[in-house]
Amino acid sequence: MRKVLCALAGALAGIWPAGAADHRNLDARVPIAVEDAYPVKFRELTLQALFPYRRLRGGGNEGGVVADLEYGLARDVQVNIGTEAFGRTRGRNEGSGDLGLGVLYNFNTETLRAPAFALKAEAELPSGVDSRGADLALTGILTRSHGHNRFHLKVGHTWLTSAEPDERRRRWQGVAGWDRPVGLQSLLIVGVVAGESEGRGNPAASRVEVGLRRQMTPRLVASVGAGFGLSGGPDRQPFFLGVALSRSF
Amino acid sequence: MMGFEMNRRRLLALLLFALPARGERRGEVYRLRRPYNFAARRLYPALTRQLGAAPFVHTLPVQLLIDKPAEARERAADHDRRLAARIRRQALDPPPLPPSEEILAPAWPRLAWRVSRAMEWTHVLHDQLLDILADDRVTGKKAALDEAIAYYRRDPLAITAAPLKVELMGAFPYSHQFHHAYPECMGIMMAYHWLQGIQYEAMLEPREKRAAAVDAALARFRQMLDNPPHYFPLTHKSSPGFHRLLPEAGYIFDNLHMLHHLAQDVLITDQVRQKQPELRRILALFLDSSAPREWFAGGPQEEPPMPGAHARHKGHAGHQR
Numbered sequence: 001m002r003k004v005l006c007a008l009a010g011a012l013a014g015i016w017p018a019g020a021a022d023h024r025n026l027d028a029r030v031p032i033a034v035e036d037a038y039p040v041k042f043r044e045l046t047l048q049a050l051f052p053y054r055r056l057r058g059g060g061n062e063g064g065v066v067a068d069l070e071y072g073l074a075r076d077v078q079v080n081i082g083t084e085a086f087g088r089t090r091g092r093n094e095g096s097g098d099l100g101l102g103v104l105y106n107f108n109t110e111t112l113r114a115p116a117f118a119l120k121a122e123a124e125l126p127s128g129v130d131s132r133g134a135d136l137a138l139t140g141i142l143t144r145s146h147g148h149n150r151f152h153l154k155v156g157h158t159w160l161t162s163a164e165p166d167e168r169r170r171r172w173q174g175v176a177g178w179d180r181p182v183g184l185q186s187l188l189i190v191g192v193v194a195g196e197s198e199g200r201g202n203p204a205a206s207r208v209e210v211g212l213r214r215q216m217t218p219r220l221v222a223s224v225g226a227g228f229g230l231s232g233g234p235d236r237q238p239f240f241l242g243v244a245l246s247r248s249f
Numbered sequence: 250m251m252g253f254e255m256n257r258r259r260l261l262a263l264l265l266f267a268l269p270a271r272g273e274r275r276g277e278v279y280r281l282r283r284p285y286n287f288a289a290r291r292l293y294p295a296l297t298r299q300l301g302a303a304p305f306v307h308t309l310p311v312q313l314l315i316d317k318p319a320e321a322r323e324r325a326a327d328h329d330r331r332l333a334a335r336i337r338r339q340a341l342d343p344p345p346l347p348p349s350e351e352i353l354a355p356a357w358p359r360l361a362w363r364v365s366r367a368m369e370w371t372h373v374l375h376d377q378l379l380d381i382l383a384d385d386r387v388t389g390k391k392a393a394l395d396e397a398i399a400y401y402r403r404d405p406l407a408i409t410a411a412p413l414k415v416e417l418m419g420a421f422p423y424s425h426q427f428h429h430a431y432p433e434c435m436g437i438m439m440a441y442h443w444l445q446g447i448q449y450e451a452m453l454e455p456r457e458k459r460a461a462a463v464d465a466a467l468a469r470f471r472q473m474l475d476n477p478p479h480y481f482p483l484t485h486k487s488s489p490g491f492h493r494l495l496p497e498a499g500y501i502f503d504n505l506h507m508l509h510h511l512a513q514d515v516l517i518t519d520q521v522r523q524k525q526p527e528l529r530r531i532l533a534l535f536l537d538s539s540a541p542r543e544w545f546a547g548g549p550q551e552e553p554p555m556p557g558a559h560a561r562h563k564g565h566a567g568h569q570r
Contacts, residue, residue: 024349044279075276109275112359116275148355184348215346218287249282 031225034177039078060090097128133162205232288384301347308354333433382452410497423518436477446487
């Protein structure tokens with residue numbers, strides 16, 4: 001864990017040649033689930049470090065670090081690899097250390113008539129604590145602007161190759177989001193997440209999220225976000241908070 | 250089986266969600282990743298901060314012309330004064346970081362993505378060449394400059410490095426309409442284009458004289474904000490040393506400035522109803538891959554006067570070269 005943090009700190013401090021980051025390029029969890037349909041630029045390399053905290057249902061806390069590396073593999077194609085390490089004050093750290101892989105393909109940029117579309121495929125591999133089976137996901141993303149406001153819609157389906165008896169093997173999730181510039185260098189983001197619960201038989205889960213991203217330097221973006229669950233029965237997420245740094249190289 | 254059918258339908262719906270996506274590919278490319286990136290910002294912050302206000306002059310009139318085209322034409326004098334005042338304020342007190350053009354004029358890339366990206370890509374080249382010249386850690390500056398230009402030109406939306414005839418700006422039925430309607434905004438744009446040329450000349454000074462050259466250029470630029478050039482600045486005039494070192498870069502930037510000029514004419518004119526195809530047609534005249542040879546000038550040209558630039562500047566003597 002310490003090595004991961006040291007490597008992140010070194011990279012974020014700027015050991016590698018510099019590029020330019022863009023606070024308008026939204027990625028899931030940085031800081032909230034709202035995501036836009038645009039990839040990073042071809043040959044752009046971005047390291048994102050997210051420090052999430054969440055209150056667990058039934059008491060207890062979870063905190064950790066998520067590291068994600070994004071790369072523009074080709075024009076309009078982004079690949080990413082990431083992992084997360086977290087600890088809980090109660091229960092086992094199940095899933096900590098899983099490896100995430102993803103590819104996002106943007107079909108088009110937005111025009112005055114057509115929204116931007118992207119398709120994203122992701123896999124979470126069971127490299128972490130007590131982890132079994134891979135989680136696979138396919139997600140469609142739409143971005144549409146009206147004046148300075150941008151609206152995002154994301155619909156995804158997740159398959160678990162090795163579900164627990166009380167877990168859903170397949171589930172749907174949707175995210176509706178809105179963002180708007182605040183001044184010249186900040187972006188306010190609001191989102192609503194809704195979908196089938198992880199637990200079999202549990203009611204649909206939903207939550208609201210709000211985040212702020214700010215361009216700190218041409219190559220560094222800082223984000224902060226928070227959210228709380230509205231529904232989901234035992235799967236309702238009471239509260240989460242996240243702080244993230246994104247640096248382009 | 251029933252559940253599988255249901256999921257298959259849902260998956261199909263998800264794919265169909267993405268399939269209607271047709272139209273303009275985004276195709277953005279990242280700047281050449283080198284250690285000199287942003288060196289000018291570190292070494293000459295006043296200069297880069299001043300340059301960082303240039304997006305205001307490029308985008309605020311454009312956003313108005315797209316959002317309210319009729320009003321932008323009918324009340325041009327009012328809007329020109331109002332926008333020019335706002336742009337001057339930003340130029341005199343620039344923001345710490347250059348704003349994204351998509352934030353200032355969100356409708357512009359949606360109307361004409363390829364033109365917007367061609368301009369943005371050339372602005373990145375502007376930045377990188379400045380960084381190379383500013384950063385004395387770069388050994389073999391000419392090779393680094395050549396490398397940056399070669400990287401830039403690999404993109405299909407690279408602007409041609411051949412000098413295009415300045416008469417191209419006057420070759421259309423709607424030519425110079427923006428300039429006549431928005432002389433104050435245009436004057437500030439000419440001042441910025443002059444600064445974007447002379448910045449390189451300042452960087453060619455020996456290191457100990459460079460800061461003074463930058464200060465002198467910035468002081469002259471601020472005078473130009475109220476007393477703008479009467480002419481269309483060309484890089485070989487404002488920056489002759491840079492032109493000798495890297496003539497193709499100067500031609501690219503001069504062509505970019507002509508493209509800005511014509512794009513605004515397309516937006517303001519009521520003679521062109523379909524803006525998108527006309528902007529694409531104009532862009533093709535400027536691209537490396539499609540610029541027609543009959544518009545190649547063959548070498549340096551005289552800076553053309555800007556007709557009508559000072560219709561509302563009667564109180565000013567005008568900037569003299």
